[in-house]
Amino acid sequence: MGPYKLTMSQREVLEALIRLYDERRRLIKSKEIAELVNKDEGTVRNIILSLKSLGLVESKTGPTGGYMPTLKAYEIIRGIPVQLPVKLKKAGKELDIPVTTIEILDMLNPEGCRAILRVQGRIRGEINVGDKVEIGPTKIANVRIEGEVTHIDLATKQIGIKITRLISVPRIPVGEIASIGNIITIEPDATIKDAAKLMIERRVKGLPVIDSRGRLIGIITQTDIAKAVAEGRIDATVKEYMSFPVITIRSDEDIGDAIELMNLRDIGRLVVTDSEGKPIGIITRTDILKFIAGLR
Template sequence: MAQYRLTMSQREVLEALIRLYEQKRRLIKSKEIAELINRDEGTVRNIILSLKSLGLVESKTGPSGGYMPTLKAYEVMKGAVTQMPVKLRKDGEEIDITVVGIEVLDILNPEGGRAILRVHGDVRRFVRPGDHVELGPAPFAGVRIEGDVIHVDPASGQISIKITRMISVPKAPVMEAASRNPITTTPDTPITELAKLLSEKRIRGVPVVENGRLVGIITQTDLTRALAEERVDASVRDFMSTPVITVRETDDINHAIELMNKHDIGRLVVVDSTGSVVGMITRTDILKFIAGLQR
């Protein structure tokens, strides 16, 4: 196959086209691509024309027309993930290694694919074979990759990993996955009353609101601690967590994942521009959204 040296813009548009086509399984409009990558539609059309001249895109005119990637496009883009950089994490902790490019290999191998990471940083100091590493989401593609380090090449700035998990997180605001208008409690609510509420509603945590202002969050874990300390006469105020890690309703789902990983928590309170509680999003909500199981 001939070698194609695509520009960053061409690669970005082709990645977007492939991703949208795989999601929707129909011809894709240039407007949809432009919205996904936040580019001018006229610019996108011009880039598509250049890709079409290379035999990477097919098109159909008319009201029901649009664009689709060719098989050659899949060959050219196989394994390519661009729009870095992102920080590398080892055993869940961010390290001072920046991934600036990824090439995925043998993705259809039943024993697991491999990936070559091009990185900046002192790989000798931070990474060695056998380490479990994670990266993502890539700013554009939303791809997250986990794997075990096979080989480290400090001279070329490359790390080879065996992929253990790779997912693509849709670019969407958190409210598309979050539970809306969540149940809340107050700081003065007795712990016993809250325990009954969580049991009846089958939920594991609620925001704590006082005079319309978010002041804390309390979870099933906090209730277990209260029980262990035999504080059955306590109120929510005594065991709630504060300050509360929140996410804006307009933030991307990937940002919510980053916050959960950074703070090692399983849920976030979703607030609007005034700071009012409008939703709750959990790891389970995100997994259901990725799997297409949300309501």
């Protein structure tokens, strides 16, 4: 990784910081790092200062302060490639402008942080100062950034943006946060009234539809129920109003993949399957938001 030749102690402390930050999603105290690496806290602080001088650590003082790794730190420790397989988007439209490097600046600035994007392709006429842009999610770091263009350098192909939203989704298997086991299903010949009653009793917003052979053939949601009620057909069968084919995701896939799939299909839940395609649970937008917010 070029000029970054870390000592064994520096690498150990940086790896510990990244591990703790990924687990707890907050600023990390030097005491926590010291406990993990079994070193004196004063020694850890000195090592962190050296890492900060290399641009690998950000810090904030005060009672709620602590340390966090920079994106460069992830690149050094985890070998994140410089070439990111992601294109710039403007107004939701993907442009033929690949982003090769994302450098985050002023991470702890209360007025908002900035980023420098190094790009390829044609910039002139495609991007202007003031444009709202999106990047990501990146395939490896799983980072998504939204911002406003503040500067364009055509010579070096660099774009400066003021970040309005930065989301880093931890790489966690869907099965770890989905509602797995005891999946609540309904048969296709059940009535809309039966489905509505079951949703109310079990406090769910969607029911996978399973045929007599145990195969997943559809899903009925509150939206489908509302449509049937509006049409005065509460005695209609579930199969008349269910959605199909069912969008599924394997339990071992990443929650970032679940988010991307939900956004792509404009749906709020996915049926979770095992390796053989058998439905074993449900994951919803709410499940993911609660997890990211630290509520689960």
